[in-house]
Amino acid sequence: MASVTFDQATRVYPGQERPxxxxxxxxxxxxEFMVFVGPSGCxxxxxxxxxxxxxDVNSGRILIGDRDVTDVQPKDRDIAMVFQNYALYPHMxxxxxxxxxxxxxxxxxxxxxxxxEEAAKILDLTEYLDRKPKALSGGQRQRVAMGRAIVRxxxxxxxxxxxxxxxxxLRVQTRTQIASLQxxxxxxxVYVTHDQTEALTMGDRIAVLKDGLLQxxxxxxxMYDTPANVFVAGFIGSPAMNLGTFSVADGKANLGDTHxxxxxxxxxxxxxxxxxxxxxxxxxxxxxxxxxxxxxxxxINVNLVEELGSDAFVYGQLSAREVAEHVTxxxxxxxxxxxxxxxxxxMKGDKIWVKVRPGEAHVFSSATGExxxx
Amino acid sequence: xxxxxxxTAAAPDPALLDLPWHVPLEEWPESHLAAxxxxxxxxxxxxxxxxxxxxxxxxxGESVAYREYxxxxxxxxxxxxxxxxxxxxxxxxxPDGEQLNSVLITKHLxxxxxxxxxxxxxxxxxMATRLIDALAVLLVRLHLTGFYWxxxxxxxxxxxxxxxxxxxYLVDAETGDLHDTLTKGQREYxxxxxxxxxxxxxxxxxxxxxxxxxxxxxAVGEMIVQRYEELWNELTGAEEFGATxxxxxxxxxxxxxxxGYDVGELQMTTDVDGTTVQIQPKVVDAGHHHRRLMRLTGLxxxxxxxxxxxxxxxxxxxxxDQQGEDExxxxxxxxxxxxEPTVRAVPRDLRGKLEPAEVYHEVLEHRWFMAQxxxxxxxxxxxxxxxxxxxxxxxxxxxxxxxxxxxxxxxIEPD
Numbered sequence: 111m112a113s114v115t116f117d118q119a120t121r122v123y124p125g126q127e128r129p130x131x132x133x134x135x136x137x138x139x140x141x142e143f144m145v146f147v148g149p150s151g152c153x154x155x156x157x158x159x160x161x162x163x164x165x166d167v168n169s170g171r172i173l174i175g176d177r178d179v180t181d182v183q184p185k186d187r188d189i190a191m192v193f194q195n196y197a198l199y200p201h202m203x204x205x206x207x208x209x210x211x212x213x214x215x216x217x218x219x220x221x222x223x224x225x226x227e228e229a230a231k232i233l234d235l236t237e238y239l240d241r242k243p244k245a246l247s248g249g250q251r252q253r254v255a256m257g258r259a260i261v262r263x264x265x266x267x268x269x270x271x272x273x274x275x276x277x278x279x280l281r282v283q284t285r286t287q288i289a290s291l292q293x294x295x296x297x298x299x300v301y302v303t304h305d306q307t308e309a310l311t312m313g314d315r316i317a318v319l320k321d322g323l324l325q326x327x328x329x330x331x332x333m334y335d336t337p338a339n340v341f342v343a344g345f346i347g348s349p350a351m352n353l354g355t356f357s358v359a360d361g362k363a364n365l366g367d368t369h370x371x372x373x374x375x376x377x378x379x380x381x382x383x384x385x386x387x388x389x390x391x392x393x394x395x396x397x398x399x400x401x402x403x404x405x406x407x408x409x410i411n412v413n414l415v416e417e418l419g420s421d422a423f424v425y426g427q428l429s430a431r432e433v434a435e436h437v438t439x440x441x442x443x444x445x446x447x448x449x450x451x452x453x454x455x456x457m458k459g460d461k462i463w464v465k466v467r468p469g470e471a472h473v474f475s476s477a478t479g480e481x482x483x484x
Numbered sequence: 485x486x487x488x489x490x491x492t493a494a495a496p497d498p499a500l501l502d503l504p505w506h507v508p509l510e511e512w513p514e515s516h517l518a519a520x521x522x523x524x525x526x527x528x529x530x531x532x533x534x535x536x537x538x539x540x541x542x543x544x545g546e547s548v549a550y551r552e553y554x555x556x557x558x559x560x561x562x563x564x565x566x567x568x569x570x571x572x573x574x575x576x577x578x579p580d581g582e583q584l585n586s587v588l589i590t591k592h593l594x595x596x597x598x599x600x601x602x603x604x605x606x607x608x609x610x611m612a613t614r615l616i617d618a619l620a621v622l623l624v625r626l627h628l629t630g631f632y633w634x635x636x637x638x639x640x641x642x643x644x645x646x647x648x649x650x651x652x653y654l655v656d657a658e659t660g661d662l663h664d665t666l667t668k669g670q671r672e673y674x675x676x677x678x679x680x681x682x683x684x685x686x687x688x689x690x691x692x693x694x695x696x697x698x699x700x701x702x703a704v705g706e707m708i709v710q711r712y713e714e715l716w717n718e719l720t721g722a723e724e725f726g727a728t729x730x731x732x733x734x735x736x737x738x739x740x741x742x743x744g745y746d747v748g749e750l751q752m753t754t755d756v757d758g759t760t761v762q763i764q765p766k767v768v769d770a771g772h773h774h775r776r777l778m779r780l781t782g783l784x785x786x787x788x789x790x791x792x793x794x795x796x797x798x799x800x801x802x803x804x805d806q807q808g809e810d811e812x813x814x815x816x817x818x819x820x821x822x823x824e825p826t827v828r829a830v831p832r833d834l835r836g837k838l839e840p841a842e843v844y845h846e847v848l849e850h851r852w853f854m855a856q857x858x859x860x861x862x863x864x865x866x867x868x869x870x871x872x873x874x875x876x877x878x879x880x881x882x883x884x885x886x887x888x889x890x891x892x893x894x895x896i897e898p899d
Contacts, residue, residue, distance in 0.1 A: 124664060163669040164632070184673040197526055197639060199684060201692030210684050214702055274548055277585050 112175030112265045114138040114161060114298060119170035121156050130156045132322040133170065138315075141296040143289070145313035147303055148345070153322040155270055158302045162268055163187050174265055190264040192272060198243040198251055205230070205239040208257040222261075229260040232294055252284065260295065267292070267299040273308070285312060306346050310334070318342050336472075340479040343391045343472055344439075349423060349447045353391045354437030355476060363390050363473070365437065366430030368408035370466060375483045376473050383477035394423060394447040396470035400463045407465040410448060415455050422452040429461055492553070493571025493589075499535045500589075505576045508584055509543045518592075518884065531592060531884075538592035538884055539570055546574050546586040548658060553588055555657040562629050563771070565622060566654035567593055567642070593653055594883055595839045596642035599685070601885050603694045612686060612695075612704050614650055618643060620711035622652035623678060624719065625770050632670045634659030637681035645838065645882075646786035647845040671716075678708050719745060722764035727754065733763055740765065744787045746772045780815035781823075785841040792845050793823070822864070829868055834876050836883040847871050 114137070121131040131153040138144040146154035159165040161172055163184035171180045179187050198207050206213075208229060209222040217225075230236045233253040243251055259267060272288070273281045289312045292299050303309055309316045310330040318325040318333065318341075326338040337343035343351045356363035356370070358380060363370045370390065380388065400407040409429030416423040425445045427434040439447050448464055456462050473482045489505055504512060509528045518531040518538045528543045544552070549572045556569035568591040576584035599615055619641055626633060633640075633654070640656040663670070683705030689695045719740065725732050737747050748767030754760065773790035777783055785793060800818045801807060826847060827840040838846065851867035 162673070164667065164673055166667045166669065184669050185676045197637070199688035199691070201688045201694075206687070206691065210687055211680055213687075214680060214683050214705075274545060276545065278583070 112177075112298060113140045113142075113173075114144075114266055114300065115171075115173040116157070116161075117171040117173065119157070119160055119172055120168050121153075121160055121165050122168045129168075129322050131160065131319075134324055135170075136317060136324060136327060138298060138300060141298055143292050143299045143301065143312060143314045145301045145303060145309040145316045146319060147306055147309040147316055148319040148325075150304060151321075152319040154302045154304075154319050156322075157319070158268055158270055158300055161266070161300060162189060162191060188265045190259040190262050190267055192256060192259045192267050192269050198254060200242060200244060202242075203240050204235060204243060204246070204254055207243060207254050208261055211258060212261060225261045225263065226257070229257045232260070232291070233257050248280075249283070249287075253287075256288075256291065265298065267297050269299065269301045271303055272301075273303075288312065307348055310346070316346075318345060320345075336481065337391075338481050340389050340391070340474045343474065343481075347393060349394050350439045351391045351393050351472070352437055352439055352446050352448075353389055355387055356390045357387050358384075359386070363388055363471075366408075366428065366433040368406070368428070368430070370406050370471060372473065373484055379482040380475070381477065384475050385477070387476040388482065389474040389476050389479065391472040391474065392466045392470060395449040396467050397448045397450075397464040398467055399450060400465040402463050404463070404465060407463045409461050409463050410446060412456050412458055412460045412462060413445060414458060415450075417452060417455055420452065422450050422455040424448045424450050424456060424462065426462075488575050489573065490575045491571055491573050492550070494557070496571060497535055500571070500573070503532065503534070505573060505587075506578050506584070508578070509541060509587065540567070540590045540592055542588045542590075543585045544588060544658070546572075549574070549586040549588040552657050555660055555662060556590065558662055559629075559631065559654065559657065564626060564629055564631065564654065565651060566657070567591065590655075592884060593642050593644070595842075596644050596653060597882060597885055598642060599638040600689075602643065603689050612699065613707060615643060615652075616682065616704070616708050617711055618646075618650040618652040619678070619682070620708055620715060621770075622654065623674065623708075623712055624715045626654065627666055627671050627674070627716070628719065628768065628770075630663045630665050632661045632663060632666055633657075633674050634661065634677070635681070636674055636678035638685045639681075644786060645842045647788035647792040647842070648849070649788050651786045651788070675709055675712055678712075679705055682708055715743070718743065719768050720765060722762055724760055724762045727759055727761055730761070733761075736763060736765070740768060741772050744772045744774075744791070745770055746775070780812060781819045783819075783823075783841065789839075789841040789845055792848065793841065796822075796844075796848060826864060826868055829865075830872060830876070834872065836881045837876055837879045838882060843876070846875065850875060 116134045116136045119131060119134045120129050122129045134153075134157055146157055148154050156165055160167055163179070163182060167180050171178055173179065174187060174189070199210075202210065205223070205226050209226045212222045212225065226239065227236070230239050233256065235250065235253055235257065238246060238250065243254065246254065269288070273284055276284060285308060301312060310333075313330060315327060315329055316333050317327045320341050326333060326342045333342060333346045337346060337351075340353060344353055354365060356365045358364070358372065358377065361372055361377060363372055402409065410424065410426040411429050412424050412426045414425040416425065425447055427446060428437050435444070437446050438444055448462075450456065450462070469484070473484070474480060475482055491500060493500075503516060509530050512530060512532070516532050518533045530541050532539050532541050553569045553572045556566060559566040560568055570589040570591055572586060572588055574586040576586065578584060602611055602615065615638060619636070619638065622641065623633070623636060635656065635658070640654070642653045642655050643650040644653065683701055686695065686699070686701035686705055690699065690701055695701070723732065723736060733750070733752070737750070740747050745768040747765055748769055749765070751764045751766050753762045771787060773794055774785065774787050777785055777790035777794055780797075781793075783790075783793065797815055797818045800822060801809070801811075801814045804817075806814050823844060827843055830840075830843055847864070847868050850871040851862050851864060854862045854867055854870060
């Protein structure tokens with residue numbers, strides 16, 4: 111096992127000016143589960159393929175452990191792409207299905223059997239080893255496919271959207287399986303997905319990318335609590351964070367009748383380039399129901415209530431019409447989202463008053479989009 | 485929210501609406517199926533009857549379905565041998581409101597053979613190497629186009645007979661990606677995947693007792709690497725020679741034509757004092773003979789079949805003393821007087837056995853053997869009669885070999 115290091119790694123596709131991956135510097139710790147996440151075209155798959163050796167690195171380096179693999183052929187990098195091939199061979203036993211790549215590589219028989227048995231134990235397949243794959247359930251077959259990668263004992267596992275071709279139910283199941291398996295094996299893993307929920311639930315740490323640039327790396331909790339910029343704020347979390355442009359005056363962020371107090375540190379960090387404005391964000395779950403006239407309270411016209419049993423979400427607009435379009439969900443919808451008490455949800459057409467819980471507002475520079483200190 | 489059924493297709497067939505999309509593919513009634521399902525595959529796949537044709541229906545996730553559909557369309561547009569996509573259907577729900585997976589629909593490739601249908605222990609010992617050759621040709625062609633396959637294997641390929649050889653077609657593009665050009669890493673990794681998968685597939689055939697006993701599966705599977713590299717170097721490699729050996733330019737082009745490639749662009753550079761010349765093909769297009777035959781006769785045949793028919797046409801031109809004649813005229817005459825009467829003479833009930841061009845090739849082969857035995861030339865008509873009665877009649881129907889798995893293979897006649 112080993113760490114993985116991207117050191118200023120850059121990939122520029124021939125004929126393109128902007129790099130697909132721009133000076134990526136990142137270290138994945140030994141045994142860590144790292145998820146690369148971002149919208150399509152952000153460079154997450156390209157980064158993974160650079161690590162796999164499928165994309166050239168135009169500048170910078172990639173290391174596995176202490177070994178510089180920048181110019182090493184894919185098959186000599188000691189990595190395994192999991193799920194790349196999971197067709198099983200009907201005439202071969204489960205054990206042979208798992209171990210055939212070792213046989214091709216000329217590994218001694220006894221050693222193959224040993225590694226296969228070890229992997230089977232982890233995968234709960236021991237009793238099936240001498241059976242044919244036809245006798246296995248769908249989930250067991252998938253574990254055999256994982257077993258193929260495990261018996262090779264690679265330094266790093268790579269997974270590129272491995273769940274994208276599964277249906278929703280199987281996706282959630284397999285997600286949990288992969289995560290717990292990875293923890294048991296302790297093999298350094300880099301996992302690519304466009305789905306932030308997948309990222310939050312699976313990764314030890316998450317790297318968010320956009321336009322080829324690394325936006326932020328951190329634990330799921332860090333990404334959620336202290337997003338480094340407006341993009342990460344809107345991308346991580348479901349439903350997405352509400353974001354709006356507020357003007358700053360009298361130590362407050364102001365929009366229409368809404369006035370939210372700001373700390374001294376935040377105000378001191380605002381520069382001239384911000385032109386007296388900030389981007390203020392608050393998560394749907396950071397709102398408390400309040401009443402008209404209370405400091406910091408603002409009204410919402412309720413368009414829709416989504417009741418989920420454990421939660422209820424209000425979709426609506428700021429009641430101050432002239433500024434309503436200034437605050438929207440970071441998910442790109444034209445609405446603002448608020449979590450409310452599921453036992454006392456408002457009705458469609460109601461007007462409710464809410465306020466941001468103290469310390470739960472996120473403030474970003476309107477000029478750079480970077481987080482400002484609280 | 486319940487979605488409505490959505491069909492995305494370039495030329496949607498209204499009959500598609502009559503299929504039971506509200507039922508999971510696994511439970512489709514036999515009446516719709518063109519063959520019973522067998523074997524294990526990572527997705528549910530069924531061959532389905534539709535308007536007198538056969539389509540392959542694969543249940544996969546929506547985004548993956550659209551992606552593969554678009555990729556297959558691109559590959560078809562680029563004229564790469566691959567299955568033809570028909571469409572994607574999304575928004576399927578069962579009567580009780582459960583969402584069903586999307587499906588990707590492709591046309592069944594007529595007269596194509598899955599590799600498992602081509603193996604039995606009685607088979608010609610070089611079957612594996614011929615299939616590997618065909619796959620190497622396909623892989624090189626895909627890589628020249630900028631296509632990274634990601635899951636190269638015999639099972640993701642279909643084979644068509646091509647004048648005694650095989651032509652390979654890509655079936656599964658799920659893991660693929662189309663790039664402007666491939667990096668060396670992508671090509672080598674694809675080749676490594678091919679090597680491991682092919683050996684695995686051969687080992688599986690061996691485990692099922694479907695291979696000649698003494699075959700060294702690893703050594704045979706390794707051949708994909710050698711064949712691929714030979715072909716890749718011939719097609720793309722630079723060559724250097726003295727300025728006086730300029731015949732080598734024409735020679736290189738002739739060699740590429742013989743391999744079935746046209747040269748779209750050849751880069752030629754000389755050193756400063758002009759004593760050595762370096763040439764390197766930059767653009768090569770597969771299908772040299774295929775295109776020539778198509779232009780002359782309108783026949784759509786495999787590359788080797790085309791080469792064979794063109795040779796026969798040349799012979800015809802000589803035999804009928806028309807060397808000075810325009811080749812278009814000769815081709816027209818050959819088609820009307822020789823080729824078409826021959827393939828039309830095959831009894832209707834035997835036409836599902838082989839494609840017309842392959843039948844013609846086999847008749848020519850048969851005539852050659854007959855002539856060898858008899859010690860003199862045999863008229864084509866006599867050869868045809870003998871071929872139909874002694875060979876063709878005893879061959880299995882190959883127009884639509886569907887849903888085969890190895891357990892059923894013993895039933896297939898040896899080649």
